[in-house]
């Protein structure tokens with residue numbers, strides 16, 4: 001098959017490499033000239049997967065894989081299948097911005113050959129494939145759905161850094177805008193994914209779109225429940241981590257962990273794709289509200305222990321959205337920062353993955369653990385490995401350590417006479 005992958009990002013490039021590794025001819029298209037040139041020079045523009053580093057040189061050298069931008073889409077019109085993995089971005093208020101993927105869709109339509117299957121993999125609000133991209137593709141190409149153009153959605157469920165392993169083990173969910181589109185998309189993935197990977201058809205593109213929103217929103221709702229349990233436990237002097245661990249020994253209980261907030265590209269974002277336009281949904285927006293409220297809960301917890309934060313130095317440990325990643329998209333560090341500032345605190349930030357300039361640009365006074373200044377309260381926001389082994393003596397004059405991820409062994413803090421409090425602990 002000739003396959004075009006539109007968007008050679010952290011997910012798109014591994015997909016292109018996977019398809020080329022199965023023997024198909026793959027053309028990657030990206031608006032970023034650096035990505036295109038680097039790939040065509042036989043190097044991987046992304047180094048977050050060892051498989052990319054290992055396979056790209058040979059696939060490019062043998063001509064199985066090449067890249068271009070829209071200024072020279074030669075070969076695109078011969079593609080049997082086009083896979084679209086260009087992000088849909090959201091603003092700070094989680095309003096959806098389709099501009100990048102709309103632009104990609106217009107270029108796809110303008111260059112589309114006959115009888116092509118177009119599959120969107122980018123996470124989308126339900127109905128987007130059929131009602132937004134369907135007309136853009138048919139009007140822009142002059143082709144007719146289910147006659148000489150086929151259209152499907154298949155959510156990408158892999159995680160960056162382990163894409164190739166996830167492609168082997170997660171079933172590939174596929175739903176077309178017609179039975180024939182579904183059939184063609186299933187056939188495509190059987191031939192392009194690792195041999196033996198399960199490909200599972202669902203009834204429609206909408207069911208496939210909703211599947212991804214269902215699984216990500218499930219995690220947000222589950223965490224919100226864990227956060228409610230944590231607040232209940234805190235009111236009743238119980239350690240919620242012990243309770244969750246005990247509850248989950250029953251096989252039907254899968255309670256997630258509470259924490260100072262939920263961040264990243266997916267979990268705090270995709271619930272909005274589900275409920276922004278549907279006021280009938282009640283649990284997902286409430287879960288969002290609960291999870292967004294954990295920064296304020298953390299500040300209340302601190303003030304219960306030490307009184308007003310007005311004028312106090314508070315250190316946020318970890319600005320990334322979770323431990324040991326260099327990614328701070330929608331990080332709950334920012335909500336925590338705002339709550340601490342509103343309480344009058346001087347807010348310092350530390351993160352081994354970011355330099356002082358970046359920390360300052362996202363509203364934190366950079367803190368140097370090698371040349372530390374006095375701090376009254378430290379809050380673990382991202383459980384980077386470095387913080388697990390950090391001595392309490394590393395932070396002078398510390399009186400309270402808040403373990404926002406319930407990730408730290410408290411013994412060292414107890415021994416150092418520094419108060420320790422977790423979330424619901």
Ligand SMILES: NC(=O)c1ccc[n+]([C@@H]2O[C@H](COP(=O)([O-])OP(=O)(O)OC[C@H]3O[C@@H](n4cnc5c(N)ncnc54)[C@H](O)[C@@H]3O)[C@@H](O)[C@H]2O)c1
Nearest residue numbers: 007008009010011012030031032087088104122123156160
């Ligand atoms: N990153 C993840 O962990 C993850 C996991 C599962 C699913 N996804 C899905 O994959 C999507 C893409 O994620 P990513 O991490 O690969 O994003 P990314 O930002 O790494 O890559 C997106 C690429 O698209 C390119 N692009 C933008 N506009 C374009 C256009 N008009 N034509 C061609 N290329 C264009 C960009 O230059 C960039 O290289 C996400 O929006 C999400 O729906 C991501």
